Amino acid sequence: MMNDLTKIAKRNILLENQILVATLGICSTLAVTNNLFNTVIMSVGVILTTGLSNFTVSLLKDFMSRKSRMTLETLIIASYVIILDLFLKAYLPDASKTLGPYVGLIITNCIIMGRAEAFAQSNGPLLSLWDGLTAGAGYMLVLVVIALVREFLGFGSLLGVRIMPEGFTPWTIMVMAPSAFFLLGAFLWMFNAFLMKAGEKK
Amino acid sequence: MNKESRFATIFYTSLITFGFVLVLSLINFATLGKVKQNEEIFAVRALLNAFGIGYKNDAEALKIYEERVSQFAIDDFTVYTTTVDGEERVASIFTGDALWGSIRFAMAFDKEVERIIGVDFIDQNETPGLGGRITEKWFRDQFVNKRIPEGGLTLRVGGTGDYDPESGRFDAITGATSTSKSVERIFNRAIEEMKRKLGGGQ
Numbered sequence: 561m562m563n564d565l566t567k568i569a570k571r572n573i574l575l576e577n578q579i580l581v582a583t584l585g586i587c588s589t590l591a592v593t594n595n596l597f598n599t600v601i602m603s604v605g606v607i608l609t610t611g612l613s614n615f616t617v618s619l620l621k622d623f624m625s626r627k628s629r630m631t632l633e634t635l636i637i638a639s640y641v642i643i644l645d646l647f648l649k650a651y652l653p654d655a656s657k658t659l660g661p662y663v664g665l666i667i668t669n670c671i672i673m674g675r676a677e678a679f680a681q682s683n684g685p686l687l688s689l690w691d692g693l694t695a696g697a698g699y700m701l702v703l704v705v706i707a708l709v710r711e712f713l714g715f716g717s718l719l720g721v722r723i724m725p726e727g728f729t730p731w732t733i734m735v736m737a738p739s740a741f742f743l744l745g746a747f748l749w750m751f752n753a754f755l756m757k758a759g760e761k762k
Numbered sequence: 763m764n765k766e767s768r769f770a771t772i773f774y775t776s777l778i779t780f781g782f783v784l785v786l787s788l789i790n791f792a793t794l795g796k797v798k799q800n801e802e803i804f805a806v807r808a809l810l811n812a813f814g815i816g817y818k819n820d821a822e823a824l825k826i827y828e829e830r831v832s833q834f835a836i837d838d839f840t841v842y843t844t845t846v847d848g849e850e851r852v853a854s855i856f857t858g859d860a861l862w863g864s865i866r867f868a869m870a871f872d873k874e875v876e877r878i879i880g881v882d883f884i885d886q887n888e889t890p891g892l893g894g895r896i897t898e899k900w901f902r903d904q905f906v907n908k909r910i911p912e913g914g915l916t917l918r919v920g921g922t923g924d925y926d927p928e929s930g931r932f933d934a935i936t937g938a939t940s941t942s943k944s945v946e947r948i949f950n951r952a953i954e955e956m957k958r959k960l961g962g963g964q
Contacts, residue, residue, distance in 0.1 A: 591889070592891065623765060623770075625770060625774070650793040658894065660894060661863075732936050
């Protein structure tokens with residue numbers, strides 16, 4: 561069991577990272593990563609939604625026919641996102657205001673449906689929960705690295721705290737969506753080159 | 763029961779949908795009061811920020827608001843009044859359409875509606891990290907004590923914040939010119955409305 565958990569975590573966070581290998585969840589990667597705080601809140605939302613959706617889909621899989629399966633998965637994912645949105649509105653209103661419409665857009669994150677289809681439909685609830693949480697963590701890892709670079713160079717700050725001196729000229733491009741394309745592209749390239757090299761050594 | 767049969771598909775899909783809708787309704791009902799309370803606190807905080815009245819926390823903001831701010835209505839338009847350093851100030855809550863959705867904000871003026879005292883946003887749906895930055899202090903501070911020129915405020919693209927109270931203009935957010943233009947339009951409309959309602963306009 562412990563071995564399975566480690567294997568799943570290693571696969572989801574590194575070897576088959578949903579963004580770097582499966583190239584899923586790109587929309588939000590481009591959109592929210594110019595601000596580290598937004599990125600962290602969004603990623604935590606995705607981790608929780610992916611984990612809980614996977615858990616629920618796995619629990620209910622024996623009652624889902626092939627015809628209604630995807631409709632029900634969408635219903636489950638949307639429900640968890642609405643619960644998250646209500647929770648933020650009620651208990652973390654400032655974060656909810658900052659993220660605005662992006663919380664609702666978690667529903668459209670392909671990673672969540674991807675894990676429900678690829679893993680939860682054929683595994684037990686607890687393993688599925690773990691798979692969802694770690695797939696979300698892999699997503700968070702990539703987003704946080706991109707957000708670190710974008711906020712640092714685009715605003716000269718990290719988590720809103722000014723790091724660069726007053727005279728620093730912000731890289732305006734880093735604040736805008738195209739910079740995320742370049743950074744993500746570079747990141748994909750470096751990561752896949754690293755994987756290939758590691759593969760050759762074996 | 764065979765889960766692939768037509769009856770099972772309809773039965774289980776309906777049952778699962780009903781279950782999730784019920785849970786969502788209950789959570790919505792449970793958080794409704796808290797969400798509404800948060801909305802009220804946001805409006806109170808925005809009005810105090812616009813008036814330039816400081817507070818330490820939400821409880822203090824509510825207390826100050828009850829003690830120092832009074833209100834009256836002209837038709838369906840509510841005017842909030844207070845006195846700061848012996849000077850009478852008026853404010854109202856306005857709504858206008860920006861790039862992605864409506865923006866709700868509090869704007870305070872001097873008694874003659876010749877100067878803006880301050881502005882704060884209550885609701886906005888602009889892109890987080892881009893247009894969403896209208897809520898940041900550096901952007902809002904541009905409107906503190908701003909003289910209102912004939913024809914209204916004007917927007918400048920390319921600056922990093924215009925804090926001259928006599929300039930009659932403000933700087934756009936880099937990468938969010940459309941949102942900034944919307945702000946120019948809806949702020950000028952709010953100024954006109956306030957002048958008209960208080961009888962200072964045409």
